[in-house]
Amino acid sequence: MKLADFVVPGAILPNITSTDRNGVIRDLVNALADAGELAAEDVEVIAKAAIQRENQGSTGFGKGVAVPHVKHVKIPRIMAAIGRSAAGVDFAALDRSPVYTVVMLLSPPDQPEAHLQAMERIFSHLQRDQFRRFLRQAETVESVVELIREADEAPAG
Amino acid sequence: MPLRRGIGVSSGVVIGDALVLETEEARVPRRIVPRDQIDHEVSVSDRAFESARKEVAAEREQFAARAGTELADIFGFHERWLGDVKPRKEIASLIRSKHYSAAYAISVFMRKYRRRFQEMGSPFLQERARDIQDIERRLLHHVGGETRLELASLKDPIIIVAHDLTPSELVALEKTKRLLGFATDAGGTTSHTAIIAAGLGIPAVVGLENITSNVSSGDTLVIDGLHGVVVVNPDESQRSTYAAEAKHLEEVRDTLAELTELAAETRDGVRIALLGNIEFPLEIDDCINRGAEGIGLFRTEFLFLEADPLPGEEEQYRAYCDAVDAVAGRPLVIRTMDLGGDKCHRGGGWEVEKNPFLGLRSIRYSLQNLSMFRSQLRAILRASVHGDVRVMFPLISRIMELRQAKFVLSLVMEELEEEGFEFKSDIPVGVMVETPAAAICARELGRETDFMSIGTNDLIQYTLAVDRTNERVAQLYSPADPSIIRLIRRVVKDADRTGTSISLCGEMAGDPLFAILLVGMGLRTLSMAAGNIPRTKKIIRSVSLADAIRVRKRVMSFETEREVLNYLRDETRKVWDEI
Amino acid sequence: MHDNSNSVRVEVTISNRQGLHARPVMRFVDIAMKYDCEIRVHKNELTVDGKSPMEMMLLEAVQGTVLALEAIGDGATEALEELARLIDGKFGED
Numbered sequence: 001m002k003l004a005d006f007v008v009p010g011a012i013l014p015n016i017t018s019t020d021r022n023g024v025i026r027d028l029v030n031a032l033a034d035a036g037e038l039a040a041e042d043v044e045v046i047a048k049a050a051i052q053r054e055n056q057g058s059t060g061f062g063k064g065v066a067v068p069h070v071k072h073v074k075i076p077r078i079m080a081a082i083g084r085s086a087a088g089v090d091f092a093a094l095d096r097s098p099v100y101t102v103v104m105l106l107s108p109p110d111q112p113e114a115h116l117q118a119m120e121r122i123f124s125h126l127q128r129d130q131f132r133r134f135l136r137q138a139e140t141v142e143s144v145v146e147l148i149r150e151a152d153e154a155p156a157g
Numbered sequence: 158m159p160l161r162r163g164i165g166v167s168s169g170v171v172i173g174d175a176l177v178l179e180t181e182e183a184r185v186p187r188r189i190v191p192r193d194q195i196d197h198e199v200s201v202s203d204r205a206f207e208s209a210r211k212e213v214a215a216e217r218e219q220f221a222a223r224a225g226t227e228l229a230d231i232f233g234f235h236e237r238w239l240g241d242v243k244p245r246k247e248i249a250s251l252i253r254s255k256h257y258s259a260a261y262a263i264s265v266f267m268r269k270y271r272r273r274f275q276e277m278g279s280p281f282l283q284e285r286a287r288d289i290q291d292i293e294r295r296l297l298h299h300v301g302g303e304t305r306l307e308l309a310s311l312k313d314p315i316i317i318v319a320h321d322l323t324p325s326e327l328v329a330l331e332k333t334k335r336l337l338g339f340a341t342d343a344g345g346t347t348s349h350t351a352i353i354a355a356g357l358g359i360p361a362v363v364g365l366e367n368i369t370s371n372v373s374s375g376d377t378l379v380i381d382g383l384h385g386v387v388v389v390n391p392d393e394s395q396r397s398t399y400a401a402e403a404k405h406l407e408e409v410r411d412t413l414a415e416l417t418e419l420a421a422e423t424r425d426g427v428r429i430a431l432l433g434n435i436e437f438p439l440e441i442d443d444c445i446n447r448g449a450e451g452i453g454l455f456r457t458e459f460l461f462l463e464a465d466p467l468p469g470e471e472e473q474y475r476a477y478c479d480a481v482d483a484v485a486g487r488p489l490v491i492r493t494m495d496l497g498g499d500k501c502h503r504g505g506g507w508e509v510e511k512n513p514f515l516g517l518r519s520i521r522y523s524l525q526n527l528s529m530f531r532s533q534l535r536a537i538l539r540a541s542v543h544g545d546v547r548v549m550f551p552l553i554s555r556i557m558e559l560r561q562a563k564f565v566l567s568l569v570m571e572e573l574e575e576e577g578f579e580f581k582s583d584i585p586v587g588v589m590v591e592t593p594a595a596a597i598c599a600r601e602l603g604r605e606t607d608f609m610s611i612g613t614n615d616l617i618q619y620t621l622a623v624d625r626t627n628e629r630v631a632q633l634y635s636p637a638d639p640s641i642i643r644l645i646r647r648v649v650k651d652a653d654r655t656g657t658s659i660s661l662c663g664e665m666a667g668d669p670l671f672a673i674l675l676v677g678m679g680l681r682t683l684s685m686a687a688g689n690i691p692r693t694k695k696i697i698r699s700v701s702l703a704d705a706i707r708v709r710k711r712v713m714s715f716e717t718e719r720e721v722l723n724y725l726r727d728e729t730r731k732v733w734d735e736i
Numbered sequence: 737m738h739d740n741s742n743s744v745r746v747e748v749t750i751s752n753r754q755g756l757h758a759r760p761v762m763r764f765v766d767i768a769m770k771y772d773c774e775i776r777v778h779k780n781e782l783t784v785d786g787k788s789p790m791e792m793m794l795l796e797a798v799q800g801t802v803l804a805l806e807a808i809g810d811g812a813t814e815a816l817e818e819l820a821r822l823i824d825g826k827f828g829e830d
Binding site: 288 | 758766785788789790791793794796
Binding site: 071113119 | 524527528531557560561564565568569572575
């Protein structure tokens with residue numbers, strides 16, 4: 001599975017302005033709706049579910065990265081949005097550092113295996129210092145898309 | 158007097174009467190029926206087909222509900238085969254033309270049919286001979302034929318001689334308490350049956366090629382598992398030599414058996430936990446009977462190797478639950494599948510690798526085959542609520558692999574929680590330290606794990622760059638090599654520094670020669686094959702920690718493997734002269 | 737495909753990786769059984785009954801094996817079309 005299979009280019013937000021966790025999650029779900037991947041009327045319920053999941057345990061695994069994710073019946077396929085915050089957002093991360101890069105994965109509930117595979121891909125890439133650093137520095141949608149393309153060509157082990 | 162050499166897989170000497178187990182196809186007696194009974198035999202055969210088919214159909218439905226369509230398909234094929242009119246007609250014509258009994262006609266036909274598969278060039282189709290065997294067994298059961306093991310419902314102690322024994326047959330035979338030892342045509346030191354025999358301490362010689370054709374039931378046999386020798390109908394002098402040897406070994410065993418209830422404790426009161434290594438849940442009872450305080454290594458790949466198709470989550474869950482039940486509250490360390498290298502399951506799309514031991518094996522394979530890994534973790538986690546279950550990842554060579562594996566574990570926990578399954582969310586997570594990389598970075602690994610276990614078999618092979626199955630270099634493989642000793646010492650120290658519990662679970666743990674040294678190096682948990690537990694305990698109870706530390710210091714000063722071995726042999730003999 | 741006094745013949749090549757093992761044989765026989773016509777499968781000089789799983793297994797048709805399918809009787813053409821589709825579609829495997 002490649003990142004490009006599920007990252008929606010229209011839902012890459014290189015300059016997210018929300019300053020709190022819930023705001024960032026809402027922005028990303030909205031971006032997926034704007035890109036035509038989700039119905040506008042489902043945005044709120046999906047965002048709420050993602051926030052609820054995040055409340056159960058932070059997906060901020062450290063080093064300025066968080067990977068919020070949610071499964072919901074209103075999600076038609078596996079898709080991801082990416083947000084970058086220059087100022088940093090508090091995600092109650094494990095290392096207590098602010099989060100600068102958020103990769104959010106949305107999956108339908110009936111594809112647990114694909115969900116796991118996509119999460120594992122995201123995690124493996126984000127574990128690489130270089131990928132993480134470049135993602136944090138990418139200021140345009142194009143540069144993020146390019147970064148994802150490069151990452152897919154040299155899969156992380 | 159004829160002396161046959163094979164591969165000794167389990168030490169011990171035994172003398173007794175042979176019972177030759179016939180292979181399946183030769184088992185059904187040739188029986189000719191009177192002319193007026195022919196119609197009856199044909200209908201017996203037809204009814205056997207019909208009831209066998211119904212039985213399979215019922216099983217298929219059961220499996221479709223539980224394990225998905227893959228497995229159900231295999232049963233589906235059996236069902237269609239049994240519903241086919243062709244085999245019924247051919248068997249009926251054998252009965253009519255040769256007056257065979259239904260059972261014998263079926264066995265003759267099936268043997269001929271099976272042979273055609275065995276002659277096929279494609280290994281995949283050859284494998285189908287196993288399906289045919291399954292169908293045959295089922296049919297014979299329905300015509301009222303007895304099974305091989307019922308045949309062996311033993312009254313007197315015997316030595317089993319067979320072409321091959323399956324692990325479950327061996328365990329069933331052992332449970333009769335009449336099994337003295339066994340000898341087989343097939344097999345090698347790494348066959349599952351051999352590993353279990355060693356664990357159970359049953360003297361056995363395998364790989365004899367044609368022992369079944371050279372021995373008849375009732376012959377007297379000597380099985381010398383230590384030297385891999387079988388003597389058929391020994392003469393007086395052979396008999397008395399082996400009898401003396403067997404008696405001596407028995408005395409040693411009895412001395413050791415007295416220790417079962419006692420703790421593995423040094424003379425100055427340092428407790429060492431001795432745990433068992435197992436492949437199958439069936440082996441747990443034996444570990445505990447020999448004094449194991451739990452299971453330090455449950456090698457789950459055997460669930461996968463034997464299976465075709467691969468076991469699903471439910472099947473694994475049942476196996477792990479069986480193990481949890483058997484350990485009865487004691488710790489159970491389940492190691493996730495260590496596939497690849499020399500252990501590839503059927504199917505699974507294994508690519509031929511130039512260097513399988515440096516290739517896609519073990520945790521690397523799991524992380525690239527997430528759907529298998531996922532179902533295994535789900536099964537382990539679900540079983541974890543029933544006891545003291547711990548999960549261990551094998552062949553970790555970099556911290557990233559550990560983090561990835563732990564991440565997948567956390568996702569699987571999330572999934573189970575969503576589905577409402579119970580599991581132990583704080584299940585202890587550990588790693589095997591069996592690559593030089595992991596040993597050198599043990600401190601970093603220790604910080605992110607609850608426990609570590611040193612797997613010496615792989616650690617030695619990778620550190621010394623020796624394949625011990627390669628006869629030309631096998632002598633270079635040694636746990637006594639100073640590099641290995643220093644590496645282990647380093648790992649133990651690093652584990653202590655990070656407050657991570659540390660154990661050792663390779664063959665070195667059960668080798669009596671190293672018991673004193675391992676204690677002196679700071680190890681307080683050793684996990685080994687059941688058969689090695691009593692003598693290890695005996696040695697531990699005979700030394701003090703001060704002795705062990707003195708031995709360790711001396712050993713650490715040696716430069717060659719030879720010096721280490723000679724010194725350890727002398728030191729061990731001082732406390733136990735049976736070495 | 738040529739029609740000869742209601743006997744139809746077609747050549748097919750087994751292309752799935754694992755060849756004609758248990759599951760594909762099952763699929764094949766299931767389709768063959770739907771039709772009234774007789775179905776024979778030829779491999780070199782060996783001929784087996786396409787409705788008999790027992791005989792079909794003996795074909796030893798690994799990947800790349802060329803088989804001739806022959807159907808005689810009612811629905812012969814349709815039967816062969818459906819069977820050829822199954823084989824060309826690799827039995828839904830790979």
